[in-house]
Amino acid sequence: MASKQLRILVPVKRVVDYQIRPRVNKAGNAIETNGVKFSINPFDDIAVEEAVRIKEKNKSLVENIHAVSIGPAKAQDILRNCLAKGADTSTLIDSKDVQLEPLAVAKVLKEIVDKQKTNLIIMGKQAIDDDCNNTGQMLAGLLNWPQATNAAKVEFVDSDTVKVTREIDGGEETISGTLPMVITTDLRLNTPRYVGLQNLMKAKKKPMEKLSLKDFSNVDVQPRLKVISMEEPKPRAPGVAVKSVDELIEKLKDVKAI
Amino acid sequence: MIRGIIVKQLTKAARLRGPGNVAGVLRAAAALAPQITIKHNYSSKAQPKLTSELYPSVKRNPNYKKLANEDIQFFQSILTENEILQANDKEDLAFYNEDWMRKYRGQSKIVLKPKSVEKISQILKYCNEQKIAVVPQGGNTGLVGGSVPVFDEVVLSVSNLNEIRNFDPVSGILKCDAGVILENADNFLAEHGYIFPLDLGAKGSCHVGGVVACNAGGLRLLRYGSLHGSVLGLEVVLPNGDILNSMHSLRKDNTGYDLKQLFIGSEGTIGIITGVSILTPPRPKAFNVSFLAVNSYEDVQKVFVKAKKELLEILSAFEFMDDKSQQLTKHHLAGVPHPFEESYPFYILIETSGSNKDHDDEKLEKFLESAMEDGLVVDGVVAQDETELRNLWQWRELIPESSQCQGGVYKYDVSLPLKHLYSLVEAANARLSEAALLGDAPKPVIQAVGYGHVGDGNLHLNVAVREYNKQVEKALEPFVYEFVSSKNGSISAEHGLGFQKKNYIGYTKNPQEIKMIKDLKTHFDPNGILNPYKYI
Numbered sequence A: 001m002a003s004k005q006l007r008i009l010v011p012v013k014r015v016v017d018y019q020i021r022p023r024v025n026k027a028g029n030a031i032e033t034n035g036v037k038f039s040i041n042p043f044d045d046i047a048v049e050e051a052v053r054i055k056e057k058n059k060s061l062v063e064n065i066h067a068v069s070i071g072p073a074k075a076q077d078i079l080r081n082c083l084a085k086g087a088d089t090s091t092l093i094d095s096k097d098v099q100l101e102p103l104a105v106a107k108v109l110k111e112i113v114d115k116q117k118t119n120l121i122i123m124g125k126q127a128i129d130d131d132c133n134n135t136g137q138m139l140a141g142l143l144n145w146p147q148a149t150n151a152a153k154v155e156f157v158d159s160d161t162v163k164v165t166r167e168i169d170g171g172e173e174t175i176s177g178t179l180p181m182v183i184t185t186d187l188r189l190n191t192p193r194y195v196g197l198q199n200l201m202k203a204k205k206k207p208m209e210k211l212s213l214k215d216f217s218n219v220d221v222q223p224r225l226k227v228i229s230m231e232e233p234k235p236r237a238p239g240v241a242v243k244s245v246d247e248l249i250e251k252l253k254d255v256k257a258i
Numbered sequence B: 001m002i003r004g005i006i007v008k009q010l011t012k013a014a015r016l017r018g019p020g021n022v023a024g025v026l027r028a029a030a031a032l033a034p035q036i037t038i039k040h041n042y043s044s045k046a047q048p049k050l051t052s053e054l055y056p057s058v059k060r061n062p063n064y065k066k067l068a069n070e071d072i073q074f075f076q077s078i079l080t081e082n083e084i085l086q087a088n089d090k091e092d093l094a095f096y097n098e099d100w101m102r103k104y105r106g107q108s109k110i111v112l113k114p115k116s117v118e119k120i121s122q123i124l125k126y127c128n129e130q131k132i133a134v135v136p137q138g139g140n141t142g143l144v145g146g147s148v149p150v151f152d153e154v155v156l157s158v159s160n161l162n163e164i165r166n167f168d169p170v171s172g173i174l175k176c177d178a179g180v181i182l183e184n185a186d187n188f189l190a191e192h193g194y195i196f197p198l199d200l201g202a203k204g205s206c207h208v209g210g211v212v213a214c215n216a217g218g219l220r221l222l223r224y225g226s227l228h229g230s231v232l233g234l235e236v237v238l239p240n241g242d243i244l245n246s247m248h249s250l251r252k253d254n255t256g257y258d259l260k261q262l263f264i265g266s267e268g269t270i271g272i273i274t275g276v277s278i279l280t281p282p283r284p285k286a287f288n289v290s291f292l293a294v295n296s297y298e299d300v301q302k303v304f305v306k307a308k309k310e311l312l313e314i315l316s317a318f319e320f321m322d323d324k325s326q327q328l329t330k331h332h333l334a335g336v337p338h339p340f341e342e343s344y345p346f347y348i349l350i351e352t353s354g355s356n357k358d359h360d361d362e363k364l365e366k367f368l369e370s371a372m373e374d375g376l377v378v379d380g381v382v383a384q385d386e387t388e389l390r391n392l393w394q395w396r397e398l399i400p401e402s403s404q405c406q407g408g409v410y411k412y413d414v415s416l417p418l419k420h421l422y423s424l425v426e427a428a429n430a431r432l433s434e435a436a437l438l439g440d441a442p443k444p445v446i447q448a449v450g451y452g453h454v455g456d457g458n459l460h461l462n463v464a465v466r467e468y469n470k471q472v473e474k475a476l477e478p479f480v481y482e483f484v485s486s487k488n489g490s491i492s493a494e495h496g497l498g499f500q501k502k503n504y505i506g507y508t509k510n511p512q513e514i515k516m517i518k519d520l521k522t523h524f525d526p527n528g529i530l531n532p533y534k535y536i
């Protein structure tokens, strides 16, 4: 199907910056978000980069890259960076303070997929705030599309066959499938580019559609899970320096490690 | 011995491969792991020559006593086993005898690392009576050979004095031991919403006391001013063992001479700093970093003027780098993508910091847009997250290491009127080419590169070499100092005099000033036991 044009959707999430140490809030039921730096989820950044690279490599293949984010109004900052990096259009779905669970996100995204006539979804394997790692899989399920998760390499065999190298425990797995398809990204896939100034200025003129959850009244976004409590991991005990191998063995015996 | 002085965090550069699924507790930190720790092991490189061999005109002063058994016994009587290091077959004390650049190497046989101020006092009293020469040492990251012995001086390291003493979250005044590592002090302050008013590339190793002893300037001087302003008080052990307690915490105090000022920048020549009281500002909540490319040094200056006017109170750093410095850094960071695919003659790193991200973003964006429209800035990137922010800084902060790592570096840290700042780099390159010293191996010089704190009129001229070489040194010195002097600059903007520039102070200070400095030295240290062969 040589005439087939790719319409790529890249969902991106605004999360607590990777470099910031997350802390549990006072209520002990969520991560403290007040006064904390937010940035694009690093895996999503890789997804954007991959979409843009596919387009750069093969201009005639890609008709559109659409970035979408469900989150607070501030998520428009990360969308604008996506546009600057090479996405053509974007949608911000303002969810106010509501935290959607992966299934709800997948359902909302499915609506966008229908509207955008998307035939390739590239998204992060997980968001680093909740580490769920299941939105991509759920979306593939809802759409009944093939999925290639944890991608380390994406190659187009022809205009609608994609070969994906996946990270798996202890090695790699290479699979191929035909579009439409969901691909989720892993770290090795690429190194995202910086946001260029010129492109950032141009991005201001690119379209950003603004919707709210009300526009998805047919989608049930009610939470199904309840967070009972959230705790910081126990601090690791400090290490001790030993003077000799004998002492080391003794210490290891003390803690019953050997 | 393994020498892993500066530990750099390079992020995103080389991301580790994450396993498919990670059961993260709070987040997929394990999977992301973008922070690679590069520990440089310089031990494979040839050992530096002894300073005494490299500079045969400098002679050991016979007035200083050679360490005898009785002296060691005295030290042992007040210090525990862990507070004394002695050279032996296995241990050459290279870590304490060699400087960061591996340009100087002393021959000390003993390192004292006392755990209390009283012990330092006892040691100095004894050394003063016995006329034993002493080198105060902090993190040993100084760049002028001031922190290592020249001959057999006793090394007195303050690294075991490393406690935070007190912090007042209302005034922001921090009191700490001199041996607290700068980065640890800053991390401590971060917990309380404050920031150390000084930052520099060596923060992971250098001490709070060390930066005060050097009056280091660093990356944020533009915003927070010099240590002469922010240090409120010091505790100092004088060469005769007296403890000067001047740990004040008053911002305003006009009673008598301001004694602490004498010790700021005294480079260990008139006393050992053991405690520091310093005023710290609230930590900005929002940081932005932008890396820009410009076509000429003229344009660097224009962007600087524009940045000062338009970014005003949020501008916190303005650093410039020439293309050659970036080539060296690219070589050092092989494989890490530079912010720009193409090369440009000059680069600028701008940091803003403030209290309101939206406000700062908007200001910075307007500034950058108009700088591009004016054609001043030809290309640029902005950090979209903290990882990128840190990575952009690396392209500036790793220049010293990148200039050094292929063999060695001659460093000149000078103040010049802004308009002449870069002409020194051009002049140095021309001179080295003429002398046929610059080029591919086996020529000794790789490159002469320039970068620095434009905001402070401070240029770093780094001459990266394949090996330390007398001819190169002769081509550069006193040429560089004469050049700087002819432009009414300072031959040491922030690194100090140390061993390297001892003989060149006359290029910047007049005879009357020099005499007064000498008088003061004699007043505090009549026997000259502290940090001899250096400074003045």
Ligand SMILES: Cc1cc2nc3c(=O)[nH]c(=O)nc-3n(C[C@H](O)[C@H](O)[C@H](O)COP(=O)(O)OP(=O)(O)OC[C@H]3O[C@@H](n4cnc5c(N)ncnc54)[C@H](O)[C@@H]3O)c2cc1C
Pocket: B006, B100, B135, B136, B137, B138, B139, B140, B141, B142, B143, B146, B147, B158, B178, B199, B200, B201, B202, B205, B206, B207, B208, B209, B210, B211, B212, B213, B214, B215, B216, B217, B218, B219, B267, B268, B269, B271, B272, B273, B274, B400, B401, B494, B495, B498, B531
């Ligand atoms: C990668 C790198 C980047 C740098 N960037 C900058 C920069 O941007 N700006 C800048 O100004 N400097 C810079 N420096 C140099 C800077 O002067 C030192 O890093 C720092 O100030 C020295 O601290 P230290 O604890 O390592 O002191 P040392 O190197 O151990 O000692 C330096 C001098 O101070 C004396 N001294 C140390 N501690 C004491 C004490 N407690 N009491 C009395 N005397 C003492 C020593 O005798 C010596 O003369 C840089 C250095 C490196 C390696």
